[in-house]
Amino acid sequence: DAGVTQSPTHLIKTRGQHVTLRCSPISGHKSVSWYQQVLGQGPQFIFQYYEKEERGRGNFPDRFSARQFPNYSSELNVNALLLGDSALYLCASSQRIPGGYGELFFGEGSRLTVL
């Protein structure tokens, strides 16, 4: 069975541009979470979606937005990119609402470089 897939794997943008990152969860998983991992640090929670509804939001500015589609795939959008947005963006899926009920299955991430 396919794991969590993310695209693109690598991308380079310039300051002020917009980026869209995509995630396909494991088949049967209805929850998708997004994390930002800056080099040398642990992942930071951005969003969690369950059944197409936002169920959690981390401490990120409104430039960050996301949505989940009827097939449970998800997009993370970041507007007006800043140099500090350079990071590995990880998507994770789970069968149910996580937060203790089950482990998250992570993709390999999308590495964003902002110049």
Added chain:
Amino acid sequence: AQKVTQAQTEISVVEKEDVTLDCVYETRDTTYYLFWYKQPPSGELVFLIRRNSFDEQNEISGRYSWNFQKSTSSFNFTITASQVVDSAVYFCALSLSSGNTGKLIFGQGTTLQVKP
């Protein structure tokens, strides 16, 4: 506030040595979950173990073992007879059962290098 601290930034051992990765957490919740994840160079976080706050029984799985002590708010991870393939970044994480926000709070990670 909730927080996870992994004081060891980098650890280097020689193959076959035992190594313990430390994790200390902070939370006022009485119900919570603790996790360990492994991140190889590919970037994907690989789930290793989940523990809930009511289960302090230590666990051994092959070469891996975990020591959960609520009295000291610690959840340490030991690899016995380390191998080169164990080289990776290891993250300890905390999740609260309240709120159902799906948020994992990660530590800074410990980079483990196992030399042949």
